[in-house]
Every structure is written in C-alpha cells, then in structure tokens.
Amino acid sequence: MTIPEQRPVRIGLQLQPQHADYGKIRETAAQAEELGVDIIFNWDHFSPLTGDPDGLHFECWTMLGAWAESTSRVEIGALVTCNSYRNPELLADMARTVDHISDGRLILGIGAGWFERDYTEYGYEFGTAGRRLDDLAESLPRIEARLGKLNPPPTRRIPVLIGGGGEKKTLRLVARHADIWHGFGDAEVIERKAAILRGHCADIGRDPAEIELSTAVRSGPEEVGPKLRDLGVSLFTAHVSGPDHDLTLLRDWIAWRDTQNS
Template identity: 60%
Template sequence: MPDFSTDIPVRLGVQLAPQHHASYAVIRDAVARLEDMGVDVLFDWDHFYPLSGDPDGTHFEGWSLLAAWAEQTERVEFGALVNCNSYRNADLQADMARTIDHISKKGGETGRFIFGTGSGWFERDYDEYGYEFGTAGSRLDALAAGLARIEARWPRLNPAPTRDIPILIGGKGEQKTLRLVARHADYWHSFVSPEELPHKLDVIARHAEKEQRDTADLVISNELKSRTEGDADALFDAGVRLFTLGVSGPDIDFGAVQRWLAWRDAKNG
C-alpha cells in the first residue's frame, strides 16, 4: 500500500444530522455533551433542506452553526462534512474559514477548524436558492478553481489563519476528485469499502506523484454508520484513522457514540 498517515491515533468524528428535524437547543446541547464525552471532531453538513424524513422539516444553515460551535466548544475540532463550494464565492469561503478559525482559538495555540469541502450534489439546494446546478464535471471544475483561490487568499488575510487550516475533501471519483485530494487535502473522506480502499489509495498516490506531493501526511477518513466492529477493524487495517459516525435527531443515540469511543480507545491501546 502507498505511504499514508497511519502512525497516528484513531479519532472519532460525529456528524450531527440533528441539524435537521431538531431545535437549536437540541443541537447546542448535543455539541456540549459530545465534547464532554471525548469525541475528537464534530461535523455538520452544508445543505438547506433535510435529506431524510419530512423534506420541508426544520433545518439550520451549516456555516452559522460552525461559528456558534467555535465559540461554544473548547477542545474538539469541527467542520462541515462537507461544505458546498457552489454556494459561496471562493475568497469569501476563505475569509469565513479564517474567521471561524480565530473564534475557535479560545486560549490555545491555534484554532480548531477543519475546512471540509466538496463540489455539491443535492439539486434542490441549487434550485430553491438560485444557484446553477450544472453537471458533476462542471461542479468539480469549479471546486478545483475554488480551492486554488482559497489557498491563495488565506495568507493574504489580516490577520492570517492561526494555522495552516487543514482541508478535508470528500468523494471517490478517480479522475477529478482524487486528483484534488492529492493536490490539496490533509484528509480524504469517503464511504468506500475496505476492499476498495487499496485501489483508491493507489489512485491518490499516482495523482500525488504527478502533483509532486508527499502523501505521507494524508489522513484517511471513512463512515461508521450501519457498519459493524468487524467492518471498522477492516477499515483500520486498510489505513483509515478518522472514523465518522452520523447520528440522527432529535433523539440522539449517545450510547452508539459511547460504544465507538470505547472501540477507538481500544485501538489506541
């Protein structure tokens, strides 16, 4: 297998699907409880409508929540899984990320924001909010252009970000998405199976060679929902070190989070 970042602790991220079908109070209380439980990373998503249940149910905007989490939390890292590049000017995204990064510093040496991003896919978001949906290819091309602008904007901001803000890119397309991973990402997130991972990692490594990028620091991320401990063990053996768990609300199964925290701790020995 190509050289990727496996000599690091296993971490658990929780994506708060209560962003839909729940009050803000439920979201705020869940964030506090999950940080107290020892979760490593908290994620929301960047959609304008629920993705399951009542399509017109309650829902809150993702970047506004991230700014609130930056102020509310003290230790946990956080970000979107994932931001939609299509919805905001790229330089504005850079400025928003930098601002949230500073809000989250909270007395530490650096901020805790992870810039998770992708090209977008949920057509209703585009149609209802007046964005051009385009094609999967055109959205990926826009993401490529946007990431270059974002990385160029960060050092020009005053003040600059507190750290090199880590970039997480989601997706598995081999021609465009994984090339962007090789070029820009600190984290690669997907839902691919343990059997698929070696091939996908080889594709990233081949892209990285062309990009003259060392992938030794790339952290592999994958989803736990609906998977067994045996599945997670296989993902670990394939190189995954950030495991994410989507939880639904408003009645969150904190017991499931606790079980996966125990699995994480056992892996870290």
C-alpha cells in the same frame, strides 16, 4: 495491506442539522465533546436529506460560528461545505474567522456539491457534475491564496478535508490540496480508491502519508474497524440526526479508539 506507521485513531460525529431545534443540537454537541469525540461536523445543505424534506433544518456556517463559542476542545467543521454556495474568497474569510473564534479548531471540509434541491431552491445553477468539479478545482487555489492575504492570518494552517471519490478529478484534487480525504463505501471501495489516490500523489511528487484517510461508519467498530484500520483509515465518523440524537454508536467508536491508541 497493513500500513506500517499508522496515525492515531480519531473519532468524528456528523451532527446533522435536521429534524431538531437548535437547543437540542447545541446540547448534543456538548454531550459529544464531554464523551471525548475528536471532531464534530455538520453538513452544508438547506433542507433535510432524510425524513420530511420540509422538516426542521439549520444553515451550516452560522452554526459553526456558534459551535466555535459553545465548545472548547473538539475540532469543528462541515462534512462538507458545498463549493457552489459561496465565493471562494468569502469562504476563506469565513473559515479564517471561525478559526479565530475557535482558537484554531476549524477543519475546512469542502466538496463539489451534489444535492439538486439545494441549488434550485436557493437559486444556484446546478449544471453538471463535471462542471461542479471544475469549479472546485478553480476555487481551491483561490481559497489558499486568500487565506495567505488575510489580516490577521489564520491561527494555524487550516486543515483542508475534501470529500468524494471521483477517481479522475476528485482524488487528483485531494492529492494536490487536501490534508484529509473523506471517502465513501466499504473497505474494498476505500482500498481501491486509496490506491488511486497514491497514484495521483506519485504523479505530483507528494507523499501520500501526508493525507489522513477518513470515512463514515454506520456499524460498530468490531465489524468494520480492523479492516479499515489496516487500510490506513484513522478518522472514523459516525452520524446522528434529530429528533433523538442517539449517541450509542459514537460511544462504541470512542471506546474502540481508546483501545487502539493506548
């Protein structure tokens, strides 16, 4: 199904904060901004997800505060913040603060959490996937309410990105709270889940066109770009990990974006 009115293509980079010292991470963020990337994400984990599990790694939100100062144009955010690790009111205040430091460039990416080692190593209760999703459902209105009470308020309505593909709970939360849905899987999976998301939007009377569709990309744009674009995806995020931070794939996607948006 071709979407008649498409959003402009945007390209993200998930700069995974593992297996590199911070100087290299900062250098890569600056290089990605110079190349013309639209958004730079990190992730919210406490140890590496690939390679040596005890390798170099840095924390998410302090890094976002640093990126708010060291970059000037790109939007920044976590792909995604784990709801379990911070009180929702505190997270709202952190987001508002980074929003101000960055002059309104923060995206509040959030999800229910899944990496058990994060929980056990840092003393959080892992529980069940269902309970973590219920916690996220309880937190999102609290975050929204706190953002409305802070002085000064955010510089803009901070966009909320929700990551995940659960059809009964996660996509319902996306329909109610998100500006961006970050899905996982190939085009067939995205197509099916986007249809389910449209159904949840219909249930609450929301226009699904208000929600930007986003996904990760691990191959070149000529291979997957046209099909995902026809499904309405407009935010494509490559990822890079230390120690080398090879930006070849990112360059290819930025070049493809420029042909699509011209």
